[in-house]
Amino acid sequence: MGAREKYGLTEVVNARGTYTPLGVSRSSAGVAAAVAEALPEFFVMDELADRASLALTAATGAPAGAVTHCTAASITLAVAAAMTGADPRRIESLPDATNMHNRVVLPAGHVVGYGQSILQAVRLSGASVILAGSAETRCTTEDLDDALSVDDVSCLLLVSSRLVHGEPVDLTAAVKAAHRRGVPAIIDAAAQFPRTADLLATGADLVLISGQKYLASPTAGLVVGSRRLVQAVRAQENGIGRGMKTTKEAIVGVLAALEEWQAMDRAKWEADQAAKVTSFARRADLIAGLSAEVLADPTDLPLSRVLLLVADGIDSAKLANELRTGSPSIHVLTDEAGLLLELVPLEDDELQVVLERLTEILARLLG
Ligand SMILES: *Cc1c(COP(=O)(O)O)cnc(C)c1O
Numbered sequence: 001m002g003a004r005e006k007y008g009l010t011e012v013v014n015a016r017g018t019y020t021p022l023g024v025s026r027s028s029a030g031v032a033a034a035v036a037e038a039l040p041e042f043f044v045m046d047e048l049a050d051r052a053s054l055a056l057t058a059a060t061g062a063p064a065g066a067v068t069h070c071t072a073a074s075i076t077l078a079v080a081a082a083m084t085g086a087d088p089r090r091i092e093s094l095p096d097a098t099n100m101h102n103r104v105v106l107p108a109g110h111v112v113g114y115g116q117s118i119l120q121a122v123r124l125s126g127a128s129v130i131l132a133g134s135a136e137t138r139c140t141t142e143d144l145d146d147a148l149s150v151d152d153v154s155c156l157l158l159v160s161s162r163l164v165h166g167e168p169v170d171l172t173a174a175v176k177a178a179h180r181r182g183v184p185a186i187i188d189a190a191a192q193f194p195r196t197a198d199l200l201a202t203g204a205d206l207v208l209i210s211g212q213k214y215l216a217s218p219t220a221g222l223v224v225g226s227r228r229l230v231q232a233v234r235a236q237e238n239g240i241g242r243g244m245k246t247t248k249e250a251i252v253g254v255l256a257a258l259e260e261w262q263a264m265d266r267a268k269w270e271a272d273q274a275a276k277v278t279s280f281a282r283r284a285d286l287i288a289g290l291s292a293e294v295l296a297d298p299t300d301l302p303l304s305r306v307l308l309l310v311a312d313g314i315d316s317a318k319l320a321n322e323l324r325t326g327s328p329s330i331h332v333l334t335d336e337a338g339l340l341l342e343l344v345p346l347e348d349d350e351l352q353v354v355l356e357r358l359t360e361i362l363a364r365l366l367g
Contacts, residue, residue, distance in 0.1 A: 011328035013350045017305075017342035018191050018213035020115055022331060025216040026345045027253065034256035035218055035249045043248050049234065052251050059258045060196045062207070062224035066234050067251050071190035072114070073244030074208040074221035074233070075121040075157070078186045079104055080240055081206075081232035082155035083127060091239040095126030101154040102127045105147045105183075107139035107174070109166035110159040118159065118188065125240065127154060138167040141177050148181045160189040160199055162299055175203040184229060194302055196224065205229055211250070214301075216345075217257035220250040270302050276343055280351055281306045287355070289314055289362040295340070308339040308358075314365050322361045323354075330354055 004011065014022045027035075049066065056065025068074045083100045084090035090100060104122050108131040112118050122129050132147035133139025148156065156178035158171055175185040184205035192199065193214035199207045206229050211220030221244075223233050237245050281292040289311040294304050310316045316338045323330040330353070333340040343351065 013328050013330045015341040016331045016333050024212045027216050030260055031253050031256045035253045038249045038252035048251050055255050055258045056224050059262055060224050062200055064227040064230035065224040066230045067246040067254055068221035069244045069246055070219055070221045071208050071210040072121050074223050075188055076124045077233045077236045077241050078206050079122050079127050080125040080236050081229050082184055085232050086235055091235055094240045097126035101152045103130050103152050104155055104157050105130050105132055105153055106157045107169050108133050108135040110164050112159050112163040135165055139169050141173050144174055144177045153183050156183055156185045158187045160187055160192050172202045211254050215257045218250045218253035220246055220254050273303050277304045277306055283355055284308055287359050287362055289366050306341045310338050
């Protein structure tokens with residue numbers, strides 16, 4: 001019996017993607033076994049963290065890597081690292097960041113919310129935020145230059161995510177603008193693990209990834225990039241990072257998940273995912289009241305989603321609500337066009353359940 005059943009909790013079919021309120025992702029049996037083996041053991045934690053750095057280097061090509069509790073923690077700690085470097089006195093004095101370069105530039109369209117606002121994750125370090133450009137329109141390189149030209153800028157923070165608004169910011173140009181001012185650039189790419197190499201190729205000094213999202217490790221923040229800043233992130237464990245530290249089981253789980261990722265035939269994985277999406281869309285399209293489309297990821301992640309458009313007179317929010325309140329509880333994304341489903345972790349029997357429930361609910365709503 002699994003933990004969900006043992007504790008009498010709701011059975012969930014998660015077609016929303018790597019969604020934190022639903023437990024994010026499904027780790028493989030290999031990752032689960034590695035974690036179970038780590039729990040009863042002792043480790044020299046610094047040695048384990050050094051081993052994680054090597055593994056992150058091998059998997060991403062970055063010069064160094066570190067593991068924190070999660071990406072929200074990584075944002076706070078990366079900003080802290082940019083302010084303190086390795087200086088123990090500064091590390092100890094945070095979140096009092098007086099007498100440090102303590103202002104973070106963030107494009108206004110990159111003010112994202114993932115359960116908390118990214119602004120709060122920055123402010124937790126003691127830094128304050130300067131917004132560049134305007135949220136609903138755009139942030140040009142000139143807007144960035146203006147914001148970066150004020151005194152006491154510690155770093156430029158960028159976000160690579162479907163959550164950003166406005167016209168896309170050219171990340172490579174933004175990183176260059178920061179470097180022209182001698183300021184490091186950090187990219188929050190929590191849900192973009194498969195694109196880590198592309199994001200490092202922008203020249204960013206640190207890229208922040210959630211291990212528990214597309215890598216499907218236990219909850220962990222992966223920080224990859226320059227040796228100096230990665231070291232300064234690790235050094236925060238003796239300061240504000242104490243409550244954001246990783247665990248032995250998370251690091252061992254990350255190591256196992258990275259090994260599986262590197263051993264995996266990625267072209268086959270992508271082809272299998274594409275076939276699953278196409279087949280589901282074809283079957284959903286046959287349901288009365290629905291038409292299905294395959295949508296490529298707008299941020300170039302190598303996975304597609306299924307968009308279900310509903311017939312006139314059917315409210316897609318109501319349909320999503322009926323899916324969620326039934327048993328098992330089926331979670332999908334909604335957008336103005338209809339329902340959006342991500343299928344990556346779903347098994348055939350779960351896809352079948354989703355199709356059957358859609359058929360049954362639509363028959364009722366149309367009837
Ligand atoms: C999920 C997410 C986060 C937070 O990551 P956690 O690992 O859950 O703390 C931060 N930024 C973005 C863009 C996210 O999608």
